[in-house]
Amino acid sequence: xxxxxxxxxxxxxxxxxxxxxxxxRWSESDDERVRALVRDVGWVVAAELALAGDPLVPEVVRRxxxxxxxxxxxxxxxxxxxxxxxxGDPQWPVLLDDLAQPxxxxxxxxxxxxxxxxxxxxxSVSVVGARAxxxxxxxxxxxxAAGLAERGFAVVSGAAFGIDGAAHRGALAVGGATVAVLAGxxxxxxPVAHTRLISAIAESGxxxxxxxxxxxxxxxRFLLRNRVIAALGAGTxxxxxxxxxxxxxxxxxxxxxxxxxxxxxxxxxxxxxxxCHEAVRKGLAxxxxxVDEVAELVGGYGADxxxxxxxxxxxxxxxxxxxxxxxxxxxxxxPADAPSIAVAAGVPLSAVLxxxxxxxxxxxxxxxxxxxxxxxxxxxxxxxxS
Amino acid sequence: xxxxxxxxxxxxxxxxxxxxxxxxRWSESDDERVRALVRDVGWVVAAELALAGDPLVPEVVRRxxxxxxxxxxxxxxxxxxxxxxxxGDPQWPVLLDDLAQPxxxxxxxxxxxxxxxxxxxxxSVSVVGARAxxxxxxxxxxxxAAGLAERGFAVVSGAAFGIDGAAHRGALAVGGATVAVLAGxxxxxxPVAHTRLISAIAESGxxxxxxxxxxxxxxxRFLLRNRVIAALGAGTxxxxxxxxxxxxxxxxxxxxxxxxxxxxxxxxxxxxxxxCHEAVRKGLAxxxxxVDEVAELVGGYGADxxxxxxxxxxxxxxxxxxxxxxxxxxxxxxPADAPSIAVAAGVPLSAVLxxxxxxxxxxxxxxxxxxxxxxxxxxxxxxxxS
Numbered sequence: 060x061x062x063x064x065x066x067x068x069x070x071x072x073x074x075x076x077x078x079x080x081x082x083x084r085w086s087e088s089d090d091e092r093v094r095a096l097v098r099d100v101g102w103v104v105a106a107e108l109a110l111a112g113d114p115l116v117p118e119v120v121r122r123x124x125x126x127x128x129x130x131x132x133x134x135x136x137x138x139x140x141x142x143x144x145x146x147g148d149p150q151w152p153v154l155l156d157d158l159a160q161p162x163x164x165x166x167x168x169x170x171x172x173x174x175x176x177x178x179x180x181x182x183s184v185s186v187v188g189a190r191a192x193x194x195x196x197x198x199x200x201x202x203x204a205a206g207l208a209e210r211g212f213a214v215v216s217g218a219a220f221g222i223d224g225a226a227h228r229g230a231l232a233v234g235g236a237t238v239a240v241l242a243g244x245x246x247x248x249x250p251v252a253h254t255r256l257i258s259a260i261a262e263s264g265x266x267x268x269x270x271x272x273x274x275x276x277x278x279x280r281f282l283l284r285n286r287v288i289a290a291l292g293a294g295t296x297x298x299x300x301x302x303x304x305x306x307x308x309x310x311x312x313x314x315x316x317x318x319x320x321x322x323x324x325x326x327x328x329x330x331x332x333x334x335c336h337e338a339v340r341k342g343l344a345x346x347x348x349x350v351d352e353v354a355e356l357v358g359g360y361g362a363d364x365x366x367x368x369x370x371x372x373x374x375x376x377x378x379x380x381x382x383x384x385x386x387x388x389x390x391x392x393x394p395a396d397a398p399s400i401a402v403a404a405g406v407p408l409s410a411v412l413x414x415x416x417x418x419x420x421x422x423x424x425x426x427x428x429x430x431x432x433x434x435x436x437x438x439x440x441x442x443x444x445s
Numbered sequence: 446x447x448x449x450x451x452x453x454x455x456x457x458x459x460x461x462x463x464x465x466x467x468x469x470r471w472s473e474s475d476d477e478r479v480r481a482l483v484r485d486v487g488w489v490v491a492a493e494l495a496l497a498g499d500p501l502v503p504e505v506v507r508r509x510x511x512x513x514x515x516x517x518x519x520x521x522x523x524x525x526x527x528x529x530x531x532x533g534d535p536q537w538p539v540l541l542d543d544l545a546q547p548x549x550x551x552x553x554x555x556x557x558x559x560x561x562x563x564x565x566x567x568x569s570v571s572v573v574g575a576r577a578x579x580x581x582x583x584x585x586x587x588x589x590a591a592g593l594a595e596r597g598f599a600v601v602s603g604a605a606f607g608i609d610g611a612a613h614r615g616a617l618a619v620g621g622a623t624v625a626v627l628a629g630x631x632x633x634x635x636p637v638a639h640t641r642l643i644s645a646i647a648e649s650g651x652x653x654x655x656x657x658x659x660x661x662x663x664x665x666r667f668l669l670r671n672r673v674i675a676a677l678g679a680g681t682x683x684x685x686x687x688x689x690x691x692x693x694x695x696x697x698x699x700x701x702x703x704x705x706x707x708x709x710x711x712x713x714x715x716x717x718x719x720x721c722h723e724a725v726r727k728g729l730a731x732x733x734x735x736v737d738e739v740a741e742l743v744g745g746y747g748a749d750x751x752x753x754x755x756x757x758x759x760x761x762x763x764x765x766x767x768x769x770x771x772x773x774x775x776x777x778x779x780p781a782d783a784p785s786i787a788v789a790a791g792v793p794l795s796a797v798l799x800x801x802x803x804x805x806x807x808x809x810x811x812x813x814x815x816x817x818x819x820x821x822x823x824x825x826x827x828x829x830x831s
Contacts, residue, residue: 119791195712279773302754324710324722326581327734336710337754339725339732346725346732348713368688368723387665405505 071145078106079145079164081129084271085109085120088283089160092117102163127271135272141168141245144267152177157316158290162269166245171236171265176213177291183213183238184357185292185313187285187306188222189299193331196222196299199323201229203296206350208235212357215240215291217284218253218260222298222306227260237264238291242284243276244268281305289313294357297322297344300334307334307343314343319356321347374421381406382414386423386433389415394430457531464492465531465550467515470657471495471506474669475546478503488549513657521658527554527631530653538563543702544676548655552631557622557651562599563677569599569624570743571678571699573671573692574608575685579717582608582685585709587615589682592736594621598743601626601677603670604639604646608684608692613646623650624677628670629662630654667691675699680743683708683730686720693720693729700729705742707733760807767792768800772809772819775801780816 071079079102086093096115097105109116109124116124136143144151144165152173155161167173176183184207186200204214204226213236216223230237239260241249245268248254260266269287270280285305289295289312297320300306310320322344325332338344347353351365378386388403389395397415401408415431418424424431457465465488472479482501483491495502495510502510522529530537530551538559541547553559562569570593572586590600590612599622602609616623625646627635631654634640646652655673656666674695675681681699683706686692696706708730711718724730733739737751764772774789775781783801787794801817804810810817 117791119788122788195714199713275776277773279770323713324718324725324732325713326711327585327709328581332710333734333754336732336734339710340734340738346710346722348719348722348726352726368719384665387663390661402505402508405503405508 071147074103075101076143076145076164077129077133078102080133080143080271081106081109081124081127082120082163083166083269084127084129084132084274085123086117087279088162088269089279090117090120091160093120094160129271132271132273135244135246136166139168139246139272141166141272143167144173150174152291153179154181154183154293155287155290158286161290162287165267165269166272167265167267168245169261169265169267170263171213171238173238173265173267173291176236176238177215177293181293182211182358183215183292184353185215185288185295185309186222186226187216187288187295187297187300187309188226189301189304189306189331189334190219190221190223191301191331192221192225192299193325193329195325195329196323196331197225200225200298201232203298203323203350203353204229204237205233205235207353207357208233208237210350210354210358210363212236212293212354213238213264215288217241217288218249218257218266220250220253224253224256226298227256231259231263234263239264239266240284240288240291241266241268241276242270242280244270244272244274246272247274247276249276282308285309286312289318290316292318292357294319294321294353296320296347296353296357297335297338299323299325299329299331300338301330302333302337304334307338310338310343320344321353321356323347374423377421378418378423381410382418385411385414386418389418389424389431389433391433391435394427394432396430400431457533460489461487462529462531462550463515463519464488466519466529466657467492467495467510467513468506468549469552469655470513470515470518470660471509472503473665474548474655475665476503476506477546479506480546515657518657518659521630521632522552525554525632525658527552527658529553530559536560538677539565540567540569540679541673541676544672547676548673551653551655552658553651553653554631555647555651556649557599557624559624559651559653559677562622562624563601563679567679568597568744569601569678570739571601571674571681571695572608572612573602573674573681573683573686573695574612575687575690575692575717575720576605576607576609577687577717578607578611578685579711579715581711581715582709582717583611586611586684587618589684589709589736589739590615590623591619591621593739594619594623596736596740596744596749598622598740599624599650601674603627603674604635604643604652606636606639610639610642612684613642617645617649620649625650625652626670626674626677627652627654627662628656628666630656630658630660632658633660633662635662668694671695672698675704676702678704678743680705680707680739682706682733682739682743683721683724685709685711685715685717686724687716688719688723690720693724696724696729706730707739707742709733760809763807764804764809767796768804771797771800772804775804775810775817775819777819777821780813780818782816786817 154177208230214230215238218239248257295313322335354363355365401411540563594616600616601624604625634643675698708721740749741751
């Protein structure tokens with residue numbers, strides 16, 4: 060019974076490490092009966108009871124314990140260069156401890172130190188979204204992930220088609236940190252078409268799972284996996300999501316963990332954005348439109364404030380109140396002389412005589428033959444209007 | 446001094462009617478000095494003082510009173526078939542009285558009864574937006590306006606290029622009610638290229654202004670006009686707006702009048718949607734994506750509730766908890782027999798034996814040679830993922 064091969068420098072004893080690893084093969088991480096037993100007797104004794112066929116252990120767990128080969132799982136992990144991370148290990152991402160049922164342990168491929176990004180001072184964003192994404196959504200996912208990675212955030216996602224893949228690729232493209240959380244074992248890249256992407260993530264980032272190597276990515280495991288994604292991010296960003304979607308489920312988990320959630324809007328004609336819009340309407344997510352706004356939402360207080368958005372400044376901004384009043388009375392079509400402008404504006408003639416030449420310099424009015432007319436205003440203000 | 450030609454059946458005396466009409470020529474509607482004087486002496490005496498050149502009247506008003514020809518304004522209106530509406534008139538839209546400075550009176554072309562849509566039981570939506578709009582925005586403005594008009598809302602806008610025009614046209618296309626509020630006189634269609642559109646609005650709806658016929662659409666009058674648009678709608682809808690835009694100004698006025706404000710999202714890559722997104726982020730506007738949501742936001746309580754958005758239902762929805770558990774353990778690739786599925790799912794074999802044929806009918810699993818496999822799930826749930 061040696062798990063040392065798969066163990067990093069650890070604060071968790073080898074027998075508990077082995078027991079935790081075993082339970083990732085024997086039971087699903089949301090099995091409340093196992094959790095209750097462990098609360099009573101601890102992981103090591105619970106594993107012994109399971110192997111002994113003790114009726115304290117749920118029947119399904121006993122049967123699996125009877126058939127499963129934990130040593131083989133550990134060898135598989137070892138062969139892959141995967142390590143086992145347990146709560147209490149220095150690299151354990153404590154963000155996961157916010158979950159009601161944190162993973163029993165994590166199987167991890169790749170060099171990324173999870174504690175650095177999802178530890179006490181987290182700097183991570185979970186990016187989730189539709190597999191049936193549009194080019195617009197993929198572009199946004201990729202651009203936002205790249206921008207966040209450049210700002211030092213780890214980009215956490217699920218390696219799925221569509222938004223997930225685009226997010227991972229965006230982070231990888233700028234040499235940033237990215238984490239793929241799989242629903243099956245870390246030796247089973249899913250989807251298969253993303254095998255190369257997942258390998259690339261494992262080279263510089265991390266590919267992890269809470270189920271044992273060899274485990275299949277079943278439907279309930281996708282839902283359980285989503286809670287890990289939600290917890291690993293200091294915040295979650297939804298980029299395109301259908302109305303009933305796993306992405307919104309993940310966002311809901313993040314929100315219940317008091318993590319900020321952002322959603323990227325899109326055309327209302329795109330069903331791929333409908334879930335994002337719904338999340339904003341429900342107050343589940345904050346609308347975000349660029350990487351500054353995501354960083355502000357997710358990042359440290361004060362450290363990542365988005366710059367205030369400004370439209371380009373206009374020459375009119377240089378005018379004082381009196382001059383604005385004068386300008387408003389300079390006709391656009393038929394030029395007027397200064398005295399009639401003064402009457403119309405209700406200001407002293409002297410103010411008009413000094414003001415107009417100044418406005419001429421700003422390109423706001425034009426003089427011809429002693430009369431003045433307004434240079435047609437730009438697109439601002441004359442409609443209801445932008 | 447006869448204003449009866451331009452007066453509808455009225456509750457306001459002819460001399461006050463004349464005086465109000467005169468002040469729409471002599472002063473701007475936000476001139477606080479005139480308002481203060483009128484609070485003291487009333488419109489009729491204030492007009493007499495202005496004509497007499499009394500120093501109680503602001504100098505600019507006195508000068509204009511000396512030069513302006515109110516009779517000619519009234520004749521102009523008469524020739525156009527325009528009428529003068531004063532506060533207290535049966536058709537007066539009382540929504541305007543929410544303004545700190547309601548229009549002194551309105552010059553109105555067209556048959557629409559404003560009190561019907563902007564009266565005690567308002568049913569009107571102001572649609573505002575960029576002149577530099579995109580096809581996406583114009584399509585939205587037109588579709589939403591048409592849908593709102595079909596639901597009995599009057600569509601109020603400013604007849605400008607872009608969103609305004611699209612909104613008016615959308616309402617006209619379904620034979621709905623629409624109101625154009627002009628910054629200049631009702632005899633001066635602006636923009637000139639919208640002369641035909643404005644005429645069409647005047648035929649079935651209303652074209653109105655708070656300034657006298659013949660008045661030029663100056664820049665400050667556009668801002669004053671925007672407050673009239675904001676007040677005439679029971680709510681305001683922003684469809685595309687730049688970051689610094691008249692539309693957001695109008696939305697801000699509507700919000701301060703406690704009117705609900707909606708904003709249509711769009712691609713974050715479109716600067717024409719940036720103001721909408723900003724309004725949602727600031728909490729100024731509620732994100733809306735279709736006519737149901739706008740109607741719910743603006744319409745009568747309970748009368749216009751948007752239907753809950755639903756994704757299409759899935760066959761899995763027909764399963765109970767036990768069956769869901771069984772289904773989750775049916776392999777996608779290598780078929781399994783019922784007993785091993787029972788072990789994996791931790792449920793009685795009998796439940797598996799009755800459950801699987803039912804799932805087969807639902808198209809969820811497939812049997813071959815006594816073994817079962819899962820029909821690959823649709824796009825839901827297996828990503829992070831929609």
